[in-house]
Amino acid sequence: MLNEYGIYDAEVFHNLLPSILYEHAILYEKNSNITDSGALSASSGAKTGRSPKDKRIVKHPESENDVNWGDVNIPLTEESFQINKQIALEYLKKQKRIYVYDVFAGWEKSCQLKVRVICSRPYHALFVSNMFIIPTKEELAQFGDPDCVIFNAGAESADENVSGVTSKTSICLNLERKELIILGSEYAGEMKKGIFTVMNYLMPKKNILSMHCSVNEGLKGDVTILLGLSGTGKTTLSADPNRKLIGDDEHCWHDEGIFNIEGGCYAKCDHLSAEKEPEIFDAIRFGSLLENVVLDPVTRIPDYNDLSITENTRASYNIEYIKSAKVPCVTSHANNIIFLTCDAFGVFPPVSLLTSEQAMYYFISGYTAKVSGTEVGVKEPTATFSACFGAPFMVFSPIKYAELLSQKLEKFPKIKTWLINTGWTGGGFGEGQRISLKHTRSIIDAIHDGSLKDETFKNFDVFNLKIPLQVKNVPSEILDPRNCWKNREEYDLSRRKIAKMFIDNFKKIQEGSHIAQAGPVID
Structure with missing residues (x-):
């Protein structure tokens, strides 16, 4: 499966079930624990949030005039991208175990993106299995070549001597190759936002509005879109027991209605409680992932009020863990x-x-x-x-x-x-x-x-x-x-x-x- 990238010696695990990813995380990773409610707790290391200043997009004749270049979309040469890719591949080649996850982005079949994630940490593989749409056995058998590939070598530092790279972290996207390289950051959120960026490029070309928003649907079919940045309440306010959740973060609006890009939710859980946010609290169970959350060393009960690691503590879980979720995650117009x-x-x-x-x-x-x-x-x-x-x-x-x-x-x-x-x-x-x-x-x-x-x-x-x-x-x-x-x-x-x-x-x-x-x- 990975021979085309020169990865021959590693043991490759393809679309593992969460139970086996749990076993691998406990066996092979430090600071991985199972919480009292059955979630897997993991650490992202030094980087506990996104690194937007280290994000780069390859400047290519085909997309050059489309991209809004500036402080957000910073250009990178094809040569520098290839060097970063080689650094990532050299790291992955040295690993004993490689995790590959083939998933979909987008619930609308006509707009669906086939995504392959290649990583070395079971924590990252579990995150991908939660946050994207998992193919059925039949779909996986017919998956074929992916439309987009993520090479997650976040444990390996970037080379600051490479032109356009300004720190030990580099998140670089090639829109023509549909490839994302992650170096110097093990924060899982970089993967989901990388694919969101790809969708924000592809969908408008089809006259489809891509949005950073949550969406829910009332019992009478009325639809609400909530747009906002992280920390403004998209996830919290969309998880309403009286309404069906379509998704909490990334959506597209096309001629037939609205569809979720993702298969899961990525909730902030600082000061989380069953009283204030019961739907999210109850979603943290077997199969869910807690990221950078402090646990009691004896009881393994999460302390959501302890923000000593980061204020950006997170929970990743399949959208079906929200009782009111509507699956497939599609709905009508707003x-x-x-x-x-x-x-x-x-x-x-x-x-x-x-x-x-x-x-x-x-x-x-x-x-x-x-x-x-x-x-x-x-x-x-x-x-x-x-x-x-x-x-x-x-x-x-x-x-x-x-x-x-x-x-x-x-x-x-x-x-x-x-x-x-x-x-x-x-x-x-x-x-x-x-x-x-x-x-x-x-x-x-x-x-x-x-x-x-x-x-x-x-x-x-x-x-x-x-x-x-x-x-x-x-x-x-x-x-x-x-x-x-x-x-x-x-x-x-x-x-x-x-x-x-x-x-x-x-x-x-x-x-x-x-x-x-x-x-x-x-x-």
Whole structure:
């Protein structure tokens, strides 16, 4: 199976069942344990989050004009890519055991990508078996050549002498070869986001909108999309016992509806509890993977409040472990679109209703905060603009994805678009407090049952958003964030400061566009 890569001597394990991967992890890997609930606990080593500054895309004539080059999509030469690939292969050739997993990305058959992952750690193989779609025996027998290959040699350092490589870590993608090379990072999330990046390149070419979002479906068939960066609540808020989960992170919207790219969920589990997030808590059982979570050395009970390893503790599990999941993970077109923002300044209201023009503006802007732990070096929430609520994974210009969203909003004019702040209120980070998850859930419940759209709204100054005067089970005084600050003059200054950040950011993306008129206005 791996002879074409010069891997002859290693024992190759193909699509092993989780039970055998458990055995291998316990036998061959340090810091691997079985938790009291039956999940496998593993360590990703030094890197406990993604390394976006080390991500590279090969600059090739076929895709060069498609890629939005810059701080996110940094170019790499074909020569440097081949050197990195050779480093990865030399590492893999030396291993006694190699794990190969053939999987699918995308539940829609016409858009499905055949992915082969080659790695040396059973922990990574288990992650892949959870996060992607596992072929049936018949599908595996007919799998053939993959469309995309991941060479995960994360335990081997990159060579900083290679042109374009600037650290011991290198995550490089070749869009023409459909190959991803991972060096210098054993963080499993690099694999799933690598394939997401590939889908963000392939799908728009088919006029399909790829989105960094979660999706769920009501009992009456109504569909909600929740877009947001890691840490804004996509996974938590989509796991609703009263709604069917389509997926928690990566989706595509085509002419027939919406489909999940993945076969599993990758939930943050800092301060996880059965009371606050019962669906996720109960999903952590045999077959699930806990990443960088501290365990009690005697009882093997996870301590989700101990963030001494990282604040980016994670749980990976098959989507079927969520009782309300809908499998196959496909659904119809959206009724509600929710933009999730984690506002570290405490300026934005808990919920706002957007016009279609504002929907485009806030989608392109992608305002949120980078939450500690999700990326290397981020220690506390930092205000940022991440276009389409997923800039680190987008290949084209944000305008490309915005145009595809605009087509959907025009085709389905009854869609309601909302901006929900899951960040701070009563002040910024360090002064205010995080908006209550209970209140956010109540707001989303009101969106789903249709009551919120029928409430009375008032104008939110500067940003000119519509905010409700009341929401069932939510204190009315918190709906206008200005009321929650002790010093309202300081709030006004902070609001103007954020508004200017929006205006300056949009100038970089599309200065002079009519969409800019939907943004904030400073007198």
